[in-house]
Amino acid sequence: MRPLDNRPQPRNTDRFSKAHDFDASVDDFDAVHALFADLRGRCPVAHSNDLGGFWLFTRYEDVEHAISTPSEYTTTVQNVVPRVATTGRRPPLHLDPPEHTPYRRSLTPLFRRERMEFWEGSIREMAEELFQPLLARGEFDACRDFGYPLPAKVLAEFFGISAEDAETIRRIGNDFTIALEKMDMEMIQKSSLVLYEAAARLIEDRKATPRDPGSDPVSAMLAMRHEGKPLPDDGILGTVRQLLVVGIIAPTTFIGSMAIHFERHPEHLALLRKEPDKIPAAVDELLRLYTPYRGFARTPVDEVTVCGRTIRQDEPIALAFTAANRDPAVFREPDEFRLDRQSEPPHLAFGRGPHMCAGRGIALVMITATLELFVRHIERFDITGPIPMTTWPEYGPLSVPLAITPVK
Template sequence: MGIGLRARWTALHGVPRAFMAIRARRGDPFARLIANHGQGEDPYPVMEQLRARGPLGRSPFVWVSIDHGVCREILRDRRFGVTAPTDMELPWPLGAVLARTDPKVANPVEPPAMVVMNPPDHTRYRQLVAQSFTPRAIEALETRVDEVTAELIDRLDAIARPDLIADYAAQLPVAMIAEILGLPAGAHAQLLEWGRCGAPLLDIGIGWKSYRQAIDGLRGMDGFLGEHFDRMRADKAGDNPFSRLSGDATLTDRELTANAALLVGAGFETTVNLIGNGIALLLRHPQQLALLRDDPGLWPGAVEEILRFESPVQMTARTPNCDVEIAGQHVRAGETVVLLLGGANRDPRVFTDPAAFDITRANAREHLAFASGVHACVGAALARIEGATALRALFQAYPELDLTETPRRRGLVNLFGYTRLPARLRSRRAAPAQ
């Protein structure tokens, strides 16, 4: 399978990687955005070059939009659907390679993961997964978010120089996803590692080493989740939606594990970025942090502004199922439109002074960080709760917190966050009386 996997990488990533590198050297801004992701380049100046080209522009092989109105319209337009990388219209040799080299693992960015499925299959998967995110389920999870956050704050006391990504930001969302899937606390470290390995799969043109590590990680997660659901099925234990799904044969084994793997990636990686980005932003903007200390009621709005200002997920793509006229352009059926959500969230026609970080921004919630339409993030409510709770608790407990190193980005195009946030906590403030 080693040769086959290398061929698959070549078709999915190697050829696009080489092409983007050539286009980037020729000055194409979209190619620069993709090709320079590993070099820590600030993406927003490049996005503004794309904005200057109009609401919907053409790059080789794809359309690109950074316009908030166009992105929102396409996300909500039922004529547009998602297209998995493996289902794109590729030249015959590349398509033939993909058809013959399926590693047959539960991949969160390939079918049958619901993020790359269209109705009616997407509707069926989403209705089942959404059982974990009903108002009643969110209410119960909110209590656990408070409890786990308090435990994590206590643990930080014992760490002289914590990394606020590994020791804090990552720990809360992985604990919540484990609870949703019915996994024990002992699985947290392994889930974190699988999430780290799999994150690059959401990018275009990743390197061979990253791709191989990602697939190896997916194989491990696939086997682990398969055994976990087999045990659930045999024991008939647990009263969460995934325990019921494992026992009622509503989904095939691959459908079940693929959508569970999607929750590990989408449900935890994005929230890690939300919390980590929030820590770094508030430390860079002490006046904004002071407002939150004076009025804790501002925290929900602060989370919306963090999501707008540094979107944890920077882009997505849609494909029309028929010819479409949009923003004065004729988009043919089957052509890919890349939507730069991070740039749309800085559209000056929607957000006044969009490059300013302002937690009191009245319309911050109009961001597209969770997408929109039928593919809007199913766990958005939980992510908002986790972000507000984790950030509020951290800055309340450690008002003199600061970072000991300049934060470094992850080097990914799509998942926008930090690799590490080494910190000095200083003294802890006693928790306020209830």
């Protein structure tokens, strides 16, 4: 099998391959990036004995290859670090092509152009409704008061469920997230089972009262036929269970990261206020700088050697998108906010290959609507309290308490 790095490979020993190269408990907002920069320079394929033991890819080249080549790196063994799946398989995330493809194909029409036009208006209305009371108050938590409720509202609209049901799912999802932070396996399993029950009720409702498959994800999966047969019930259940929480944590932490960035750089808010046509480029650059994923995982189908490190079949590898997107071999001044990166390779914030984020379009609308509100209404952010951070597999703050100075 072709190694990702075809330079001469130093001899590898078992002792060396299992070295403890870094401390995975580093979670400070800036220290994470300092750690990844250090590893990229001295040990781009690193091993940690933390979190059950895992490898880490920090270079753009290696991460991109792994996520784009399921024939060499599979998601079917372990899809995140740390390993937390305690119940059934959840397509399409837990499957490789061709098994995952019917599930992706059933969801693709939900993101067609005319549907995205609906989301453009709907999400902006939701964001404005959430933001105006916070603006009037003059202080709020970017994550808890805005970054978390906004994707929950989008979730309710996406699944066509009531605000009450969405709030219940949001609360369960929050319990699940907290359990992940503490690695409380009993609570992880309990919360996950409750989410499966919510998914099962939703599926039964759609079986009884089908909706338009072009706008309702559950109806779309129920209507999908693959080789003339419906998708299996357990596959649909796993997919709905996955979708119920997959889009909540990352937007929450990323919105918090944006607030921290603008607290440090009010001049960037002023620039975007002066030149609002640069907002799309700013969204792209902020996603590169503060990618909220560091622990999506793959495992090699066969033994591989990368940068002189031998990784055995089925040993977990964390693909640090957060690190890859600041790789100086790919991005000029990788730690700097620049709006002129059009000639550089695209960032990996939404992944690449067959598992590229299906909801990328909706996520971009949420982020853009949020940034537009910040630019239009806020002159300055001031952080007023501690910033607790997520642990693996995410990167970003769980809370960013702010006082704001509104635009006059």
